[in-house]
Amino acid sequence: MVRIFRHYISGAFLGLILLEATVFFSALYLGKALRFYEPDVVQLGLFVPSLLYSVVMLICMTGMGLYQRNQGWGSAETVLRILGSFFLGVLGMSLVFYVFPELLVGRGILGFAFLFSVAGVSTSRVLFYRYADNHQLKRHVLILGAGEDAQKILDLEKSKQHQNIHVVGCIAMPTESPVVAEDHLLFPKVSLIEFVTSRDVDEIVVAPDDRRLGLPVDDLLDCKMSGFEVVDMLTFFEREAGIIRVDCLHPSWLVFSDGFRSGTIRDVTKRLFDITASLIILFFTLPFFILAALAVYLEGGGRDPVFYSQTRVGMNWRLFKVIKFRSMRADAEKNGAQWAVKNDNRVTKIGRFIRKCRIDELPQLFNVLKGDMSFVGPRPERPEFVEKFTETIPFYVERHRVKPGITGWAQLCYPYGSSEKDAVEKLKYDLYYVKNYSLFLDLLIILQTTEVVLWGKGAQ
Numbered sequence: 001m002v003r004i005f006r007h008y009i010s011g012a013f014l015g016l017i018l019l020e021a022t023v024f025f026s027a028l029y030l031g032k033a034l035r036f037y038e039p040d041v042v043q044l045g046l047f048v049p050s051l052l053y054s055v056v057m058l059i060c061m062t063g064m065g066l067y068q069r070n071q072g073w074g075s076a077e078t079v080l081r082i083l084g085s086f087f088l089g090v091l092g093m094s095l096v097f098y099v100f101p102e103l104l105v106g107r108g109i110l111g112f113a114f115l116f117s118v119a120g121v122s123t124s125r126v127l128f129y130r131y132a133d134n135h136q137l138k139r140h141v142l143i144l145g146a147g148e149d150a151q152k153i154l155d156l157e158k159s160k161q162h163q164n165i166h167v168v169g170c171i172a173m174p175t176e177s178p179v180v181a182e183d184h185l186l187f188p189k190v191s192l193i194e195f196v197t198s199r200d201v202d203e204i205v206v207a208p209d210d211r212r213l214g215l216p217v218d219d220l221l222d223c224k225m226s227g228f229e230v231v232d233m234l235t236f237f238e239r240e241a242g243i244i245r246v247d248c249l250h251p252s253w254l255v256f257s258d259g260f261r262s263g264t265i266r267d268v269t270k271r272l273f274d275i276t277a278s279l280i281i282l283f284f285t286l287p288f289f290i291l292a293a294l295a296v297y298l299e300g301g302g303r304d305p306v307f308y309s310q311t312r313v314g315m316n317w318r319l320f321k322v323i324k325f326r327s328m329r330a331d332a333e334k335n336g337a338q339w340a341v342k343n344d345n346r347v348t349k350i351g352r353f354i355r356k357c358r359i360d361e362l363p364q365l366f367n368v369l370k371g372d373m374s375f376v377g378p379r380p381e382r383p384e385f386v387e388k389f390t391e392t393i394p395f396y397v398e399r400h401r402v403k404p405g406i407t408g409w410a411q412l413c414y415p416y417g418s419s420e421k422d423a424v425e426k427l428k429y430d431l432y433y434v435k436n437y438s439l440f441l442d443l444l445i446i447l448q449t450t451e452v453v454l455w456g457k458g459a460q
Contacts, residue, residue: 001164001239005440006259008239010069010164012132016124017058017067023120024054028105031112049103056092057117060085063450068412069242082121084454086114138166142186142201144220146172147179147209149233149248154180156241165240168199175213192219196228203229205236242413243428244435246395259435260401273439274375277446278368285362292325292350292359299350304330307363312380315403320372322380323363327351358453364406376442377405378430389423396423399430402437407449409433409441 001008028050061067064081073081097104105113131137143150150170157167169186172178178185188195196204204223206215224230234253237245254260282289296306309321328346347355354360367373373380378399381389389396410429417426433441 003239005438006436007438007441007444008242012128012137012164013067013069016128016132019124019128020061020121021054021058023124024057024117025050027113027117027120028053028109030116031109034112034116035106035108046105049105052096052103053089053093053113056096057085057089059447060088060092061121062444062447063088064454065448065451068448068451078125082118082125086118090114132164135166138164140168140200140202141165142168142196142199142204143170144173144204144206144215145176145208146170146185147176147207149207149209150184151180153205153207153233153236154184156237168201173208173213173215176208176210191222192216193222193226193228196223197226201228203231205231205233207233207236238432238435242409242432244431246393246424246427246431249395254395254398257435269439270374270442271371273442274368277375278365282362282365288359289362292354292362295350296325296327296354299348300326300330311383312404313383313386313400314372314380315400317386317397317400319383320367320380322367322373325351325354325360325363327355327360361406368406372403374403374405376407376433376437376445377403378408378433379411379426380404385423389420392420393424393427395431396427399427399434401434407445407452409445411452412445412448 002011002014003009028046032046061082064085066078066081066085093110141153143153154167154170157165167184170178170180170184171186171188186195190198192204195201204220206220208215220230231239232253234245234249235257237243293306300306305326307323308326309323311319312322314320327348328344328351329348351360364373368375386396386400408430409432410426413429414422414426417423
């Protein structure tokens with residue numbers, strides 16, 4: 001894993017990004033060489049268009065989810081997403097050439113460039129999926145512990161979403177009752193430093209179910225001072241899964257770990273980013289805004305309201321009114337607050353469509369401009385649910401240390417939730433964001449939200 005502005009990115013995917021960036025950058029040069037049969041393709045006049053083309057295509061690929069580590073789809077959907085990226089790339093380059101006509105590249109050159117890009121991306125993807133799971137390229141992990149926490153790491157290794165680790169095995173603590181399968185247990189006859197050296201271990205994850213029973217501190221220190229990585233389970237899951245595990249979280253870890261930073265410059269920068277992003281998106285989505293308002297109005301027969309407001313809990317537990325297009329019947333909550341569920345019969349026909357496309361969220365841009373919300377952050381919950389979860393879910397209150405957002409890390413990584421169990425799972429992602437948020441992570445989340453909108457992920 002590579003950490004960029006406190007956000008962890010898979011080294012394998014970072015390599016893929018660099019490879020495909022090279023493909024995109026060289027595409028226009030090769031396109032011109034093929035178009036005019038010129039042997040000398042190194043021309044300074046193509047440098048800026050090539051740079052913009054590679055940036056636009058990388059943005060489109062990111063927006064289609066092709067660089068995220070949670071890729072649970074098959075090859076057919078991968079091809080569809082790649083083709084969708086190139087369609088968006090055509091639109092993006094058309095906009096670039098419209099705004100900057102001096103950068104215009106001939107259609108023949110651009111056509112060859114797109115053909116080369118498709119071939120290059122297809123080749124890079126085949127190579128990536130073939131060799132990224134190579135045993136030698138994975139990070140070799142030794143687990144110190146053999147209980148339930150160790151089993152969770154083994155489960156993570158088996159997940160198709162996380163292919164960059166290989167668990168060498170588990171060493172049970174002297175007073176620990178093993179939970180993991182017997183074939184995962186190791187019984188070294190030599191010192192820990194000798195063992196990890198002989199087994200080519202890259203990292204030791206300290207994951208006993210109960211640390212109070214003691215740890216081999218001297219052995220761990222010896223390994224650490226000899227160049228081996230030694231991390232606790234919370235840090236391991238933060239890095240590998242993009243979550244903070246609340247089931248084994250303790251206050252001291254929050255106190256001494258990095259992150260959770262704030263400051264005037266950071267706050268002002270985020271506020272300027274929120275205003276700029278909201279105004280730009282409001283401008284480009286204004287036609288959808290008007291059409292949605294008209295459709296909701298007509299479906300309601302001119303009697304029911306187009307918008308609805310609802311009390312939510314914001315930063316530092318301050319209450320505010322969130323604004324949305326009405327997507328349910330006007331009497332949807334006559335029996336009190338309740339979760340939206342799959343195929344909810346309270347949702348109208350127009351409401352189902354605008355929820356699927358996330359158009360119902362557009363009025364929240366005014367909440368962002370007003371300052372009640374941020375563009376990116378944990379989703380705001382209703383006071384009734386917050387009061388309940390604060391009592392039953394440890395550290396739930398900490399998600400309110402930042403402004404709530406229209407989109408967020410949990411919305412990208414976890415499907416729509418309608419239970420307390422889902423609230424616990426989403427909290428893991430929310431705490432990761434609160435701990436590590438930056439302008440870079442906000443931009444990444446906004447780009448990947450494109451995938452959520454286009455593919456209708458998480459809508460109810």
